[in-house]
Amino acid sequence: MLRLQELTKTYKTGDQALKDIDLDVPKGQVLALIGPSGAGKSTMIRCINRLVEPTAGAVMLDDTDLTRLGSGALRRARREMGMIFQEYALVERLTVMENVLSGRLGYVGFWRSFLRRYPQSDVDEAFRLLDRVGLLHMADKRADELSGGQRQRVGICRALIQNPKLLLVDEPTASLDPKTSRQIMRLITELCRERGLAAIINIHDVALAQMFVPRIVGLRFGEIVFDGPPTALTSEKLTEIYGEEDWEATIEKVEDEDEDIEAAE
Amino acid sequence: MSHRELDDMLGRGWRKPHFIKNPALRYGLTAGFVAYLIAAFMTIEVDWGRVYEGLDRGWQFILAFTKPDFLSRWSDIWSGLLESIVMTVAASVVGILISIPIGLGAARNIAPLPVYMICRGIVAISRALQEIIVAILLVAIFGFGPLAGFLTLSFATIGFLSKLLAEDIEAMDKVQAEAIRASGARWMQWINYGVQPQVMPRLVGLSMYRIDINFRESAILGLVGAGGIGATLNTAFDRYEYDTAAAILILIIGIVMALEYLSGIIRARVQ
Numbered sequence: 001m002l003r004l005q006e007l008t009k010t011y012k013t014g015d016q017a018l019k020d021i022d023l024d025v026p027k028g029q030v031l032a033l034i035g036p037s038g039a040g041k042s043t044m045i046r047c048i049n050r051l052v053e054p055t056a057g058a059v060m061l062d063d064t065d066l067t068r069l070g071s072g073a074l075r076r077a078r079r080e081m082g083m084i085f086q087e088y089a090l091v092e093r094l095t096v097m098e099n100v101l102s103g104r105l106g107y108v109g110f111w112r113s114f115l116r117r118y119p120q121s122d123v124d125e126a127f128r129l130l131d132r133v134g135l136l137h138m139a140d141k142r143a144d145e146l147s148g149g150q151r152q153r154v155g156i157c158r159a160l161i162q163n164p165k166l167l168l169v170d171e172p173t174a175s176l177d178p179k180t181s182r183q184i185m186r187l188i189t190e191l192c193r194e195r196g197l198a199a200i201i202n203i204h205d206v207a208l209a210q211m212f213v214p215r216i217v218g219l220r221f222g223e224i225v226f227d228g229p230p231t232a233l234t235s236e237k238l239t240e241i242y243g244e245e246d247w248e249a250t251i252e253k254v255e256d257e258d259e260d261i262e263a264a265e
Numbered sequence: 266m267s268h269r270e271l272d273d274m275l276g277r278g279w280r281k282p283h284f285i286k287n288p289a290l291r292y293g294l295t296a297g298f299v300a301y302l303i304a305a306f307m308t309i310e311v312d313w314g315r316v317y318e319g320l321d322r323g324w325q326f327i328l329a330f331t332k333p334d335f336l337s338r339w340s341d342i343w344s345g346l347l348e349s350i351v352m353t354v355a356a357s358v359v360g361i362l363i364s365i366p367i368g369l370g371a372a373r374n375i376a377p378l379p380v381y382m383i384c385r386g387i388v389a390i391s392r393a394l395q396e397i398i399v400a401i402l403l404v405a406i407f408g409f410g411p412l413a414g415f416l417t418l419s420f421a422t423i424g425f426l427s428k429l430l431a432e433d434i435e436a437m438d439k440v441q442a443e444a445i446r447a448s449g450a451r452w453m454q455w456i457n458y459g460v461q462p463q464v465m466p467r468l469v470g471l472s473m474y475r476i477d478i479n480f481r482e483s484a485i486l487g488l489v490g491a492g493g494i495g496a497t498l499n500t501a502f503d504r505y506e507y508d509t510a511a512a513i514l515i516l517i518i519g520i521v522m523a524l525e526y527l528s529g530i531i532r533a534r535v536q
Contacts, residue, residue, distance in 0.1 A: 049447055078449035089444035093462040102458050106449025113454050155444075162448055 082159030345497030360422025368430030391424025411492030473528030
């Protein structure tokens, strides 16, 4: 469904953030993108919806090459791709409901959005999504009154109300505590399964990625150096991605956590 | 820089590095500045005889505040005051409405370069021309009266508000705006959802502050014939009616303080 072909991004400073990336994401597949800071994870997902303009290569979403679209067509294509951000990126002075409904901006005209008169179907869907993430009672609160985990749930609703085919998720748990991080990852992967969504999740926490995601792609200096299931991510592979370090603890921890979760469920 | 051994550093004391490293230059500049300051004060001539005579006139003026005369010229004061308020409100509304698009255009992070240059140019012109100069020009064109004052204040509001609004937009949180763009929003929707909520409190605060400034300025503009309470005040001074002048000043001070209080409340509300 999504295919990156020889995707390259060179910044004006001459830094090559992405080097000839080829990646194929089938419909409904959730994958985690891991790698050290500066490896190009964030650049990669921003090149897909062109918040960052790629230098060369193609981004094929179904049969359209997103890199060749004009501004109107790009706007319509962005509706198909929901994005979830590090630090939530909610508009803090707007209410929870306005933040969720802002996911429909690509579908409604200016005056409707300006007057906050959204179609009833959009409003109903917003309520349904807020209920799904357990925040229905918060609909009229301002976004800056919410806790981190609650904000990220609103961010998830905003992405999903676009009715996307694909989720682009940038460090969803970077500023959350370990328990909330797991809840958020569980919620994202569950919702992807329910709706048959594909997702690319940038994540620092290797253990968390291994716990929830069936496919892991490792990025180093703008190149893919690992692509496989979590079980294939050995300590040698982690060394290849991140550099020399004692990885045994990380891997063992994952196994323990898996048991914990199985026991809890 | 060469590697500094810890042993050499220990026990050596530490001072913050000087802003100007070269000591000769540092002391030279300081001495030069002090010498200039002394010379500058020497050139200001003070005629002590004149000051002595003037003290009496000043004292009369201050005494007038103890018995301000609101009544004998009340109809002049009232019509001047009304004119000033009309000028202030009209100029503030028009100025603020024009400032918003210019402020958007003058923010480098959202406007393309040609638009940015034009809007910054407008801001620069408006800020370079002092209100009094603009008022003199406009009085020459439109004649005496509040129309010239209204246009002057509108023009001055644009320079002030557009510049500060643009600076606030440039300092906004980029990610919030990016999230709105990622949803496929149009440009206008992006401004309305991603930018406006971030700058609204500052826009309201600055607008209130500008209304306050416009009222005070309207009192000054009367001195050059641009209407308002300033014209009444000028007449009172010309007739040496210090008690009426005192009454007008007390009213101006009262209104400015009331506006200040009001804008404080409004700013606290919109945070």
